[in-house]
Amino acid sequence: MNEWILSQVVGGTLDSVAEEMSAAVTRTARSPIFNEAHDFTTGIFDFSEGSSRLVAQAPGCTLHLYAIVSAVDQLMETFKNDLHPGDILLVNDPYHGGSHSLDWTIVMPVFHGRRPILLPSVRSHMGDNGGPVAGGYNPRSRDIWHDGLRIPPLKLYERGEKRLDVFEMILGNNRLKHWLEGDLDAMIGACKMAAERIDQLLERYGAPSVVQAIDQRIRYTETRVREEIASWPDGVYTAETYADHDFQGNRDIKVRATVTVKGSDLEIDFTGSSPQAAGFINSPLSNTTSFAFVAVSTCCDESIPINEGYMNPVKVTAPLGTVVNPRLPAPCGHATACVGAEIAEAVLLAISQCAPERAGVNAHKLPLAYSNGTYADGRPWVNLNFYGYTGGAGGAFQTDGWGLYPPVMTGVILPSIEMNELQYPSRVLKHEYVPDFTGPGQYRGAPGLEVKIQHLEKSYTSVMMAGVRNTTRGLAGGGDAPSNLVILDDRRTEPLEVRETAFHVGLEPGGIITFHRAGGGGWGDPYARDPERVLEDVRNGLVTASAAETEYGVVIEEESGSLRVNERLTEQLRSQSNIR
Template identity: 75%
Template sequence: MANDWNKRILSQVVGGTLDSVAQEMSAVVTRTSRSPLFNEAHDYTTGIFDLHGNKSRLVAQAPGCTLHLYAVVSAVDRLVEAFRYDLHPGDVLLVNDPYYGGSHSLDWTIVTPVFHGRKPVLLPAVRSHMGDNGGPVAGGYNPRSRDIWQDGLRIPPIKLYERGEKRRDVFEMILGNNRLEHWLEGDLDAMIGACRVAEERIRTLLERYGGDQVREAIDSRIAYTERRVREEIGSWPDGTYTAETFADHDFQGRRDIRVKATVTVKGSDLHIDFTGSSPQVSGFINSPLSNTTSFAFVAVSTCCDEDIPINEGYMNPVTVTAPLGTVVNPKLPAPCGHATACVGAEIAEAVLLALAQCAPERVGVNAHKLPLAYSHGEYEDGRPWVNLNFFGYTGGAGAAYGTDGWGLYPPVMTGVILPSIEMTEYQYPCRILKHEYREDYTGPGKWRGAPGLEVKIQHLAESRTSVMMAGVRNTIRGFCGGGNGPANQVVINDGQPGAMDVPETVFDYPMPPNGIITFQRSGGGGWGSPLDRDPEAVLDDVRNGYVSVDGAFRDYGVIVREDGKGGYRLDADATEAHRSRLKESKRK
């Protein structure tokens, strides 16, 4: 018994240490990188893998950009396959190719092997969204892309360092294909530095406990996670549950692209089948298998307790089928540049809508239908800048059982941090004129989604902007009777001659100095019937400016009146009578 307890304790010590190492890696990237995407927005993920047979296993991961959660697993596997018999101390590996375990080519993965007993045993990894990726357009999002090469530079598995020596020719090739060279080399150094710090910490761990004991502790921790996830799945009724949702368009004329998910629960096993999804499309929303799998796992993970350690054990009970040649598993050379937003959002949404039929109290919160608009121009010294306009994407977090939507980012971007307004205005020639909640702009429900926002961003210098709309016709979905979110809206050159309310997409649209982009960003979907929401909670929302008096009556059947003192009061008797009539009419 004592030996068993010692193993359990060691498993917690080793697991906690590796979690701390992953978090330290994240801090290193934040504090040493150059790009605001890293040091302000934190659009990256750090993790640690081990080698188990011929594949890698996720061992630990720091909070980061959640949509990277499992896509990085595929990238590490492809790197291991490419260099399995050619790994040496001091090597640094890189890949970004969507068809080699990537998601879209803007996400780059750096891996370094840690050796013990002359064998590679653990693999620190960083996956980050880069500010530019070469190719035809600044910023890497190309709505006119017709193939993977028009998405940007493809980087298959390569070595940046070999046996500790920097491959300068490879670095120069990569830097020469990037508009933001002044950021890129520093960001790569930050990613590599994080892996090297992790290597030092891991060596200390291995020297203290030994390779065999560390490996046994990792096995135990993964088994613990798997057991917890299987207990959750096993509590859901066996059966097959199907749902579908749609992306508005592919930015090249194809509309209403279907994502269909059939979820089968059998004991503690879960199978997700995307058969019935639309064929791959011409536009750049096709989701490579690694991205599809990642969004499916993200959906499942949101249905499990948050105290379960994130590691390979999450994936073992879940299998995924995605037919080749579809929008969820395209054939080369289909473009994939926008897949992490569209159709990634629809993949997670379809899985959650299916799970709502067997685990209704576990689903919700997912919402990621981003109205993406990025701008680019030049600083006064001629250097290029690319601004992803992060403030315009905030909002969209949906409700879940027992809680309203919260926060400014939806859960698939949980680890991404809203940049400070002051630093954004310092780093780019822009002003954030407005960033505030908008009244009556969320999905109603027994628990409502997070409020939507209105955002105005002004670029002081001449610039150009491309806009990719989503969530206009097929808006953010509510769950279990909750209302859907409203439509997103983007207006460019707002308030000036030539202002345009973007219907679907515009490409490289010229904006004069002081041009303004206005975002109306949908709030999240609701959970449960709005007629079941606590009237006092609706009154609080009116007082806080989230819901108008008319909205309280229209969406919730709650009658709020002015109190004569500049405030509001609830008319409880009138509300109860009105709701009774509404519920009776629904039953008929």
């Protein structure tokens, strides 16, 4: 078979296997975080040459895109001289290739002859990971142990035998044992299923041909990515952005990215970022690298296969002891949102200086608020209140912000309200777009939302705000997003407006959490927006006529019961503006 055709066949097969793994986890997992929200990622790695290389990945939680790479590297480095058929490996430690300790990675080496050759893997956000607070997000965390249970590289299965002592230790340190056990089984089952498919692939084409095809596919991706980078002007481009605070009273935590384009090579240097923080926003190197690569990948053609070839042209530098590469034991529990959002944003702001039409707004500044309580039978529950995080996707060249989740979470699925209300003692009272609640631009951000979630039983909620003072930035002259806000109302006392953080606030039955989730930043000069598109937004209730005039320079008037653009006044207003 032709080498190119074989690479497509093998690559497509492995992509399909990764997607089948994803479907298997969704259909067999126990927690709503898996089977409803889809907060996990599946992938396959090559190990034919004694080091791991990403080969295929199913659409999943995008922020896992490359974080899973570091975790697999750490697992294989730890056990490379002690691997046997039937071994299944696990890690969650941020200082061993993890991101935050809620994300667990499982790997099952598939052997050919006496050598491991391919590695199916699953990385998933778990509902709990022990530690001081239910759900794992602890805004009072001061070190890595406050974040929850650290699991260094270990074996869950050894030579096909389940290590019951390890399983019981893990389950005994988790509040949601009734979820965790089923979720681990789902992850393991997906890897076993993938192993069967991989065996069939190796039997059909032979290991040498499969490895050769993988090499070809990785080279193809690298060539495509290098072609993209080479189309950007050589130069050094610097940008910086800020996280509001570290939840310990320290404000305006800086992330600085210097992007150097030299031919088809790209270097991303985070020198100049703030020292590591007291609070739990520190981003371990694997998380920082992942968000940097996510930013780069959003600037490239989506038809490029996701594999190791994406990483080869890019070098990431992050000084040790900074918020983007902390020293142990700095806490990291919130790193996948803050400062992960700022890492991607700084990289995209820098790239927008040399390739503005390729950079879109990566709006991930989440107003994170999660709740916990107990069911009538005494079992605990943790609800991440996913509906409150929707919104925030920014505009990009030739497209408005789209969808409900920001780009780094586009593989996550919004759970159905009906299933949510069956699985939790809660009601979703409101989930609606709000007018004038996004960044204006030639291409505006996705609309912001107001969300109201009511818990019917006694519950406790912790809130971690972001994007209040340092909101999501616009690109290429686009406007920044407005501020997020969360309100806790137990309907008995004065509602609590949370601008920074709230810890374990008790809400009586019937208490309501209100999210004002800002939309994304805009792209391009708002006065360059097509007036007819502004009119359409006004008709759809996304922009008011007043904002159309002040933000876009478009005069909307009513005539014979319908809205229309007053072209003469619009042209006059826009011609008088210095923004044009």
